[in-house]
Amino acid sequence: MSDSAYITRKIFMKGYLVPLFVLPLLTTCNQKATHSLVQEQPMVPKFKDVYAVYITRKMEETKAFYEKWFGFTTLFNSSWFLILASPGEHPQTLAFLNEVWPHSPKPPRFPAYNQSGSYLTIQVSDVDPLYHSLKTEGLSIHYELTNEPWGQRRFSVIDPSGIFIDIVQDIDPQPGYWDSYIRN
Numbered sequence: 001m002s003d004s005a006y007i008t009r010k011i012f013m014k015g016y017l018v019p020l021f022v023l024p025l026l027t028t029c030n031q032k033a034t035h036s037l038v039q040e041q042p043m044v045p046k047f048k049d050v051y052a053v054y055i056t057r058k059m060e061e062t063k064a065f066y067e068k069w070f071g072f073t074t075l076f077n078s079s080w081f082l083i084l085a086s087p088g089e090h091p092q093t094l095a096f097l098n099e100v101w102p103h104s105p106k107p108p109r110f111p112a113y114n115q116s117g118s119y120l121t122i123q124v125s126d127v128d129p130l131y132h133s134l135k136t137e138g139l140s141i142h143y144e145l146t147n148e149p150w151g152q153r154r155f156s157v158i159d160p161s162g163i164f165i166d167i168v169q170d171i172d173p174q175p176g177y178w179d180s181y182i183r184n
């Protein structure tokens with residue numbers, strides 16, 4: 001492939017619009033210039049979604065939990081993989097994978113979630129009505145509704161897989177709280 005064809009393909013793959021009068025100039029680019037131009041413009045993927053996948057042994061219980069308590073809807077459901085979407089104008093995706101799935105290595109490469117290294121945050125515009133509704137309907141509250149000094153009003157629950165779910169609303173932090181923590 002010629003230098004100009006290579007660089008033209010790279011430019012168009014990245015979504016840049018190149019005026020037609022520039023294309024002949026590309027043929028005069030030497031190898032170093034071509035390499036430099038391509039190297040300075042890394043390809044940025046066009047994301048469709050980014051979501052966490054939690055490994056669980058309790059697929060049906062987990063599906064029912066998020067649908068009942070938080071209004072999630074099912075986008076995909078199989079015996080070993082589940083994708084849920086949150087309600088709202090900008091739905092967020094959350095996925096669950098059975099510990100043993102058809103193409104999993106033996107023993108499972110990813111054991112079921114055991115409360116190590118991650119938790120889920122659900123941010124809402126008004127946490128109080130959700131807290132009172134869930135508590136009234138019988139959901140066990142793990143951490144009671146609290147105003148935190150860093151600027152969150154929050155409570156937490158635990159899902160059937162043991163995932164800690166932090167339900168938060170942004171509020172003003174206590175004056176000066178972040179002063180000793182902010183990095184320059």
